[in-house]
Amino acid sequence: MKENPRYSALYILNNLDKGKLTLDRILDDASKKTDCLSKKDRALFNALVYGVLRWRGRIDWVIVHFSKTPINKIDPEVLNILRLGIFQIIYLDRIPDSAAVDTSVEISKTFAPKWVVGFVNGLLRSASRKYKEIPSPDFGKEPVWSLTVTKSFPGWLIKRWVARFGPEETSHLCDAINTIPPITIRTNSLKTGRDELTELLKSDADSVYSTEVSPDGLKIYSSNVPVPEIKGFRDGFFQVQDEAAQIVTMILNPKPGEKVLDACAGLGVKTGHIAQNMKNHGEIIAMDVSEEKLLLLESEMNRLGILNVKTCVHDISTLPIDKNINGLFDRILVDAPCSGLGVLRRNPDAKWSIQKKDLNRYNERQVLFLTNLSKVLKPHGALVYSVCSMEFEENEKVIHTFLNNHPEFAIEKKPGGIPDGLGSLFSEDGFIKTYPHKNDMDGFFAVRLKRLK
Numbered sequence: 001m002k003e004n005p006r007y008s009a010l011y012i013l014n015n016l017d018k019g020k021l022t023l024d025r026i027l028d029d030a031s032k033k034t035d036c037l038s039k040k041d042r043a044l045f046n047a048l049v050y051g052v053l054r055w056r057g058r059i060d061w062v063i064v065h066f067s068k069t070p071i072n073k074i075d076p077e078v079l080n081i082l083r084l085g086i087f088q089i090i091y092l093d094r095i096p097d098s099a100a101v102d103t104s105v106e107i108s109k110t111f112a113p114k115w116v117v118g119f120v121n122g123l124l125r126s127a128s129r130k131y132k133e134i135p136s137p138d139f140g141k142e143p144v145w146s147l148t149v150t151k152s153f154p155g156w157l158i159k160r161w162v163a164r165f166g167p168e169e170t171s172h173l174c175d176a177i178n179t180i181p182p183i184t185i186r187t188n189s190l191k192t193g194r195d196e197l198t199e200l201l202k203s204d205a206d207s208v209y210s211t212e213v214s215p216d217g218l219k220i221y222s223s224n225v226p227v228p229e230i231k232g233f234r235d236g237f238f239q240v241q242d243e244a245a246q247i248v249t250m251i252l253n254p255k256p257g258e259k260v261l262d263a264c265a266g267l268g269v270k271t272g273h274i275a276q277n278m279k280n281h282g283e284i285i286a287m288d289v290s291e292e293k294l295l296l297l298e299s300e301m302n303r304l305g306i307l308n309v310k311t312c313v314h315d316i317s318t319l320p321i322d323k324n325i326n327g328l329f330d331r332i333l334v335d336a337p338c339s340g341l342g343v344l345r346r347n348p349d350a351k352w353s354i355q356k357k358d359l360n361r362y363n364e365r366q367v368l369f370l371t372n373l374s375k376v377l378k379p380h381g382a383l384v385y386s387v388c389s390m391e392f393e394e395n396e397k398v399i400h401t402f403l404n405n406h407p408e409f410a411i412e413k414k415p416g417g418i419p420d421g422l423g424s425l426f427s428e429d430g431f432i433k434t435y436p437h438k439n440d441m442d443g444f445f446a447v448r449l450k451r452l453k
Contacts (some may be wrong), residue, residue, distance in 0.1 A: 026164070272306060374451070380449055399449075412449065432447070
């Protein structure tokens with residue numbers, strides 16, 4: 001991979017197409033190369049990768065219009081070169097069309113025969129002159145097809161959203177997802193306060209605003225430096241976390257001195273939030289199937305100054321939960337693996353990797369996780385289930401299935417001890433669902449269950 005933003009972006013997109021790793025993992029693996037890019041080139045690299053993934057559907061619509069070769073017959077690497085070129089032509093005003101075409105042609109010369117180079121050159125030049133003339137499907141007559149093309153989403157997802165929300169609201173939802181979100185962080189109250197952190201951050205960003213619901217959250221707009229270089233990061237003053245994810249721990253409402261299980265801890269963002277709410281007193285077991293993630297979690301806890309977390313490698317789909325865990329838990333957080341369709345504005349690659357059939361597969365595993373974890377919760381203890389998904393199969397359906405098989409559990413429709421601003425987000429059924437277009441947050445679902453006996 002050359003230390004050039006366009007070559008680097010192509011490398012990322014090509015590796016993502018192989019389907020073996022997530023975008024985050026590919027970016028991490030390539031960081032030694034991309035970190036060498038200048039600030040300007042790094043900004044272009046990020047714009048290209050995320051922009052192509054965000055707008056791939058519309059970009060492919062343009063390619064289909066100008067290509068005599070069916071899009072599924074175009075070599076994947078050549079297709080990604082075309083996508084990069086067209087994205088620059090349509091969305092990057094500061095890059096002249098001629099530069100977008102010429103740089104794409106130069107990249108194709110490094111591996112493709114002359115006729116392919118000519119194909120790339122001809123298609124991009126035609127697109128640069130005539131892409132605005134391409135007709136779009138009529139929104140009034142074909143809303144699903146129109147939104148699929150113009151908003152750049154897979155048709156199956158638009159179809160289910162239109163059936164649920166209607167065409168107009170689906171359009172607003174798509175627009176919110178396609179908008180680049182701010183960096184949202186959570187103040188580490190073990191080390192500093194939100195007001196103090198706000199003042200510290202002002203030199204690294206154009207603007208910093210407090211979140212409306214979370215008392216610890218801040219939104220950073222137009223940061224001048226990467227997150228690890230923002231003032232206060234190395235000192236453990238904050239973690240990056242969307243406000244919707246912060247709400248999950250607020251619903252759990254862990255108390256100092258309790259024994260809490262973070263069952264799908266991952267890299268420990270919610271673990272850190274649980275610990276700061278417990279004021280470093282009590283016991284937290286951070287559990288995950290990945291030992292690699294838990295090692296990173298331990299490093300993160302050290303950065304944050306957190307002392308009451310122990311890690312446990314375990315696959316929750318198997319019983320018993322773990323022989324090394326003594327006793328039952330006061331509270332359990334099940335932030336379950338899911339489709340991630342609620343966080344598409346941050347992870348646009350999931351638009352094109354998740355299929356409708358995956359939702360039922362996630363549903364089965366989510367129900368299994370709840371079933372197994374219910375066995376290690378104390379009577380009258382609290383269990384919070386959450387996912388970064390807005391889809392019924394991963395939301396209400398999971399809870400209804402679990403409760404039908406576990407009458408000893410019930411939904412806490414109005415859980416005590418939560419901030420006033422959070423109460424208004426609860427539905428009559430006791431569910432919290434957030435949406436990018438309604439709440440300016442990621443799409444999340446959360447519910448708190450109580451064990452009755």
